[in-house]
Structures are given as structure tokens and as C-alpha cells.
Amino acid sequence: MLKYLSISKGYVMGNFEKKLAKFWEIFYEHDGYTKVLTGLNNTLYIAVAGLAIGIIIGTLIAIVEVFPKYKRLPRILNGFCRFYVGLFRGSPVVVQLLVAYYVVLPLLGTNLPALNVCVLVFGLNSGAYVSEIMRGGILSVDPGQMEAGRALGLSYGVTMMKIVVPQAIKNILPTLGNEFIALIKETSVVSFVGAADLYVAFSYIGTNSYEFMVPYLAMALIYIVLVMIIALLVKIMERSLRKSDRRN
Amino acid sequence: MIDVINLSKSYGSLEVLKDITVSIKEGEKVAIIGPSGSGKSTFLRCLNCMEDPTSGSIIFEGVDIADMRVDINIHRRHMGMVFQQFNLFNNKTVIDNIMLAPVHIGLYDLRMKKIKNFFIRIRNVFARNKKPLYEIDTTKSEIKAKARENALRLLKRIGLEDKANVYPSTLSGGQKQRIAIIRALAMNPKVMLFDEPTSALDPEMVGEVLELIKQVAEEGMTMVIVTHEMGFAREVATRVLFMDEGRIVEDDTPEEIFTNPKNPRTKEFLSKVL
Numbered sequence A: 001m002l003k004y005l006s007i008s009k010g011y012v013m014g015n016f017e018k019k020l021a022k023f024w025e026i027f028y029e030h031d032g033y034t035k036v037l038t039g040l041n042n043t044l045y046i047a048v049a050g051l052a053i054g055i056i057i058g059t060l061i062a063i064v065e066v067f068p069k070y071k072r073l074p075r076i077l078n079g080f081c082r083f084y085v086g087l088f089r090g091s092p093v094v095v096q097l098l099v100a101y102y103v104v105l106p107l108l109g110t111n112l113p114a115l116n117v118c119v120l121v122f123g124l125n126s127g128a129y130v131s132e133i134m135r136g137g138i139l140s141v142d143p144g145q146m147e148a149g150r151a152l153g154l155s156y157g158v159t160m161m162k163i164v165v166p167q168a169i170k171n172i173l174p175t176l177g178n179e180f181i182a183l184i185k186e187t188s189v190v191s192f193v194g195a196a197d198l199y200v201a202f203s204y205i206g207t208n209s210y211e212f213m214v215p216y217l218a219m220a221l222i223y224i225v226l227v228m229i230i231a232l233l234v235k236i237m238e239r240s241l242r243k244s245d246r247r248n
Numbered sequence B: 001m002i003d004v005i006n007l008s009k010s011y012g013s014l015e016v017l018k019d020i021t022v023s024i025k026e027g028e029k030v031a032i033i034g035p036s037g038s039g040k041s042t043f044l045r046c047l048n049c050m051e052d053p054t055s056g057s058i059i060f061e062g063v064d065i066a067d068m069r070v071d072i073n074i075h076r077r078h079m080g081m082v083f084q085q086f087n088l089f090n091n092k093t094v095i096d097n098i099m100l101a102p103v104h105i106g107l108y109d110l111r112m113k114k115i116k117n118f119f120i121r122i123r124n125v126f127a128r129n130k131k132p133l134y135e136i137d138t139t140k141s142e143i144k145a146k147a148r149e150n151a152l153r154l155l156k157r158i159g160l161e162d163k164a165n166v167y168p169s170t171l172s173g174g175q176k177q178r179i180a181i182i183r184a185l186a187m188n189p190k191v192m193l194f195d196e197p198t199s200a201l202d203p204e205m206v207g208e209v210l211e212l213i214k215q216v217a218e219e220g221m222t223m224v225i226v227t228h229e230m231g232f233a234r235e236v237a238t239r240v241l242f243m244d245e246g247r248i249v250e251d252d253t254p255e256e257i258f259t260n261p262k263n264p265r266t267k268e269f270l271s272k273v274l
């Protein structure tokens, strides 16, 4: 049994070296790496731009949700925001992507590059998630902060933007970091509408070298390293933001 | 300066303030005393409409600020407020805490003037009767520099200029409250409202805060102070309101209230706290 295993292991490893050589050939000599770089670039672009849009939309929704609702306009806006959040949280992002690209755009009669559609859909989608995170963040800020701003004659919106939201963002930074990581992972479906991400790059290499083991292993490694780096960056940022809490 | 007319405030079915009419004149130092839950904080917070009155008027310098149509933010700039829990902005350094509102409001007014002038210029091209432009006698950097200068002057006054660039979390309660007071003073308010400014402080820090409030009072500031410091009320106030169950039960000089209270409930309260 042991002998058999070691033989089969040797067989696999020998095979693996061959596979590695094939992969390298396509990756290095046949321009695979530029495709990988483009894919990486697109993945990051969609995630970063998506999160940026998501934070803006999410913050606006969260503010509407926590705004006092004595008057009719805030109530109407709140209803709209609820609908929006329900819509985007209620369906998988792949479905949203496909619907946006193959249903909404043709109906609007416009044509956008797949990459831009991806940024928009991921932005709108993460806006729905960020709004929940941000709402919790805003509610976690001491109400006295808003009172102090209002007592100085600053408006609700100004106090919100200058005092409450910065503190809320600080409170939710780790959660936002997780959202960013989730976004990076979710972008792996953008090839459904033809955007060139890491999957497209590595399946190109796989198709051309007639083997998929090394390419997909490399893809997995890239995703893991990417996520680890971002987790580290979030931690560093968190620490530097916390300087206002420390005694000196 | 502030005329409160038939002020009532309810939270749901709970009537917290019951038809209060009182007038506060310029230069007066009004201390509000009374048992916990009697509506002192609610009354104070109605004065600058931090709580909207359920009915009644708050006439501040001739304007009914309880009217929902007035821009309350403009009037609040002239009414400083100091809270029990200090409420310094945690995400701003001490000097930014003090400068934030003056700078924001200065820049906002400047921007509005520029925008209005822009439209007046366009209008003046076509209209025969030329409208005069708003006078702009300052710049962004001047506004900021002035606010900084003023903030540093105030910090120096309370001996905390070396704390200008630290965050509030590094300060003691007494330091926080004194900074909260000068933050309000930086707006050049016409009246200062204090809600139990020393109740959240460790005993050894009460003195420094009361001393600063006393100084501000001596400079002639009109003020309304909710307080449990009876000695302080007696020394600094020119007038004491005793509140109970949402009403001002007694309104007199500190001398009279503390030595010769007329209302039985005032007597009872004072016998407990003195």
C-alpha cells in the first residue's frame, strides 16, 4: 500500500513538472502573463470602483434610514431605499449582472463595455450591503455627537458628514474590509458577461496548454495572496485610525 | 432676550412641560433647580429647540424659533450649549473642535455670497436698474486664520494651549468640559445654556469648571444653568427657577429661594439637598 502510494505520488509529481513547463510556456512565451495582469487589473478595478460606489450609495441610504421621519419626503425616500436594498440583496450578483447586461441595457437601447457594466452592478450591489453596515456604524456613534454639532448651528447633513459618518466609518472599517474582500471574490463571475478577469486569463492559458491543473492552482494562489494582502492593509489602516482613541 | 410663552412638551402621552411662560432678560444668570425628572433638561433643550416644543413659542431676539419655518441653525449659532457629557467631537483634535463651526459657517456664508454675486452680475448685464453686489471683505484663508487665532486665544485663557493638537480621548473630564465651554464661546453666543455641566465630573474637577463658568458669567454673558450645585447657584445666579413636575413652581432671587422659600415643594426639595 505504502509502496503504491509513493509510486503514484512520484508519477503525479513527474507529471506535475511537465504541466508546470507547459504552463510556463503559455504564460511566459505566449503572452499569458499580460492576460493575467489585465485580469488582475480588471478584478481590482471592479472591486475598488464597486466598493467606492457602494460606500457612496450605502452612506446615502444609511443616512436616509436614520433620518428622523416626521415629514413625508424622508418617508418616501426611505421606502425607495428599502425597495432598493431588498432588490439587490434578494438576488445573486450573477443574476444581476446578466439582467443588467442582457436585459436592462438592450431595453435602454444603450451599449456599455462589459467592464463598466460590472463596475456599476457591483457598485449598486455592494451599496445595498454597505448601507446595512453603515447604518449600524452610524447608530453606534454616540448621539451626543450629533447634538453637539446641531447645538453649534451646524445642519443635520453637515454634522452627519463631518462628525458622525467619519466615526461610523472608523467603527465599521473591519467590516468594510471584509466587504471589499467579499467583492474581490465575487468578481470571479464577471466573465459571464465577457469581462476579462483572472478566470478568463487562466482559462486561456489552460485551453492553450491543454491542461488546467497549474493555471487554476495559480489562480487560486493569486486570489488567496490578494485577500491576505488586503486583510493586512485593513488591519494597518484600522490601527492608524485608532490613534485618536489612544492616550498620549 | 428669550421669552418663553405657553411652552408645553409631551413625549407621547407623557406631558413633561406644562404651559411654561417665563422671560429671560439680557445679562441674567438663571439657575434651574429641581428634582430629577422634573423637566429641567427638557426645558433647557426647548430654549434652543434641540427638542421641538409640542406647543407654545420661544421668542429669541424677536423671532419665534419654535416656528418650524425658521432656519433654526442660524439662531442656534447665537445660543451656546454645554452638555453634561461634554460631547466633544471624538474625530477632531481640540483646536479643530473649537474651529469647526466658526470655519464652516464662515466659509459657507462666503460661498453663498459669491454664488449670489454671480447671479446678480448676470442679472445686471440685462437689467437696467443695477443691483449692488454683496460686499466680500474676507478670504477663505483669512476666515481660517481668524478662527484659529480665536481658538488659540480661548485655549490660552483656560491654560490648555498645549492640548491644541491632541484628541479629546486623551483629556480629563474637567479639561473636556472646559474645552466644550470655549467651543461654545468661540461662536460669540448671546446666551449660554448649561445642562448639569459638572454632573459627570470627578469631584476634584468640578471646581475648575465652575470657576470658568463663573468667569464667563462675570463678563456679562446671559446664561441659563441647570445645576445641582446649590452653592454655585446661590453665588453666581441672579435668579433661580425651581421646577417640579413640568412647571416652574418658584421664580425668585437666590437669596429668597435659599433662605426663604415660599412653595412647600421648594422647601421640601431644598431640605433634601442642602
Ligand SMILES: Nc1ncnc2c1ncn2[C@@H]1O[C@H](COP(=O)(O)OP(=O)(O)O)[C@@H](O)[C@H]1O
Residues within 6 Å of the ligand: B011, B014, B016, B034, B035, B036, B037, B038, B039, B040, B041, B042, B043
Ligand atoms: N426623549 C424622551 N422620550 C421620552 N421621555 C423623555 C425623553 N426625554 C425626557 N423624557 C422624560 O421627561 C421627563 C423629564 O425629563 P428631563 O427633562 O430629562 O428631567 P430632568 O432634567 O429634570 O431630570 C422624564 O420623566 C423623562 O423620562
Ligand SMILES: [Mg+2]
Residues within 6 Å of the ligand: B040, B041, B042, B196
Ligand atoms: Mg436632566
